[in-house]
Amino acid sequence: MNSTWADRDFLVLESIVRRTDESGHEVGLDEIEQDTDLSPEDVQRAIKALDSDGGYIRVSTPNAGGHIDFVLSATSKARREVGAWPTPENITSELVDRLKQLANDENAGEDTRTRARRMLDAVADGGGAVLTGVLTSVLTTQMGL
Structure with missing residues (x-):
């Protein structure tokens, strides 16, 4: 079939x-x-x-x-x-993309770029799964999804 x-x-x-x-x-x-x-x-x-x-x-x-x-x-x-509403995975992905932009943005201050790099490191060290789990809980309970 x-x-x-x-x-x-x-x-x-x-x-x-x-x-x-x-x-x-x-x-x-x-x-x-x-x-x-x-x-x-x-x-x-x-x-x-x-x-x-x-x-x-x-x-x-x-x-x-x-x-x-x-x-x-x-x-x-x-x-x-169809991607018209958020999922935990696409919110996490969008956050990571934005952090990458900030980490490499020469117009952003050094403190901002450093914080963005630290957050990216945390996500890469397993924090991405935790973040996705938290977002799943929030979307499921608070937004009724």
Whole structure:
């Protein structure tokens, strides 16, 4: 059996998140078809998989023929999956990137560059896993993710 994630489901999920963020409204399947160049049948299959199995989206009640006509919203899980919301790993990565920039920024003061290098050393010495763990806890409990 071939995986449908990269070639179908993820493309549909990206379209849904982008369109719901842009409009604040439900998304018609014809809009998703335009974004992804997928057939109506493939979009329907992806929508059903993302709704029932993945918990990524909320959809309209199926019509008499069993087809879903609209995607009502994307969940926080969907937003994280496509990179629209933070994950502990990408926050850690962004922090490390910013510390590297500061450590090498000749316009920053020497104290700032030294502190940035020390923080990078701490992350490299295993602190990255600790930081990711802390961020996971914060995102999970305080933000309800």
